[in-house]
Amino acid sequence: NAGVTQTPKFQVLKTGQSMTLQCAQDMNHEYMSWYRQDPGMGLRLIHYSVGAGITDQGEVPNGYNVSRSTTEDFPLRLLSAAPSQTSVYFCASSYVDGTQYFGPGTRLLVL
Amino acid sequence: DQQVKQNSPSLSVQEGRISILNCDYTNSMFDYFLWYKKYPAEGPTFLISISSIKDKNEDGRFTVFLNKSAKHLSLHIVPSQPGDSAVYFCAFLAGTASKLTFGTGTRLQVTL
Numbered sequence: 440n441a442g443v444t445q446t447p448k449f450q451v452l453k454t455g456q457s458m459t460l461q462c463a464q465d466m467n468h469e470y471m472s473w474y475r476q477d478p479g480m481g482l483r484l485i486h487y488s489v490g491a492g493i494t495d496q497g498e499v500p501n502g503y504n505v506s507r508s509t510t511e512d513f514p515l516r517l518l519s520a521a522p523s524q525t526s527v528y529f530c531a532s533s534y535v536d537g538t539q540y541f542g543p544g545t546r547l548l549v550l
Numbered sequence: 551d552q553q554v555k556q557n558s559p560s561l562s563v564q565e566g567r568i569s570i571l572n573c574d575y576t577n578s579m580f581d582y583f584l585w586y587k588k589y590p591a592e593g594p595t596f597l598i599s600i601s602s603i604k605d606k607n608e609d610g611r612f613t614v615f616l617n618k619s620a621k622h623l624s625l626h627i628v629p630s631q632p633g634d635s636a637v638y639f640c641a642f643l644a645g646t647a648s649k650l651t652f653g654t655g656t657r658l659q660v661t662l
Contacts, residue, residue, distance in 0.1 A: 470646070479559075481639060481654040481655055482650075483652070534647065536647065539647075
């Protein structure tokens with residue numbers, strides 16, 4: 440039981456490049472979320488999903504896309520990377536009780 | 551519009567003493583309250599939670615208190631241990647289990 444896994448662990452992009460951050464969970468959780476963590480700002484919700492085929496925007500969705508074709512996977516796409524998207528990205532999954540379990544994070548640097 | 555505030559960015563406590571971490575919130579729709587602990591280069595890990603129908607929940611050395619009238623959440627760690635040194639985030643849930651609202655975090659350092 441690996442829990443929540445994220446790849447890559449670290450990525451450097453140039454402004455304008457696109458990429459996909461991968462997230463997978465093996466706990467059969469219906470709920471999955473993406474957060475970004477910036478210094479002094481805690482974790483902010485980017486997008487979330489309440490089940491396969493259902494996604495919605497969080498607090499800071501601009502510049503990101505998501506899809507949820509299976510229960511296990513919830514990839515986050517950066518369409519055209521900007522320096523403001525330099526951050527640490529965390530994926531999480533949960534049961535209906537709201538206790539979220541987080542992956543180890545992806546550290547992204549956009550030059 | 552900051553719905554959750556952790557006013558102490560850092561806290562230093564001696565080993566064996568009590569650590570008290572605090573959170574204030576403004577959104578009265580929050581109905582489930584959690585504390586997460588985060589070590590450097592790792593994801594946050596769930597610590598303890600409390601629902602809005604309770605005012606206290608205890609798990610070993612960790613106790614969470616909820617004062618709904620004051621919109622105040624606190625975490626007590628007693629006795630504090632060096633391994634408790636980490637950043638602690640309070641997190642709040644209103645409605646769907648996918649949408650947590652986090653505080654800005656308090657860095658706890660437990661000294662020998």
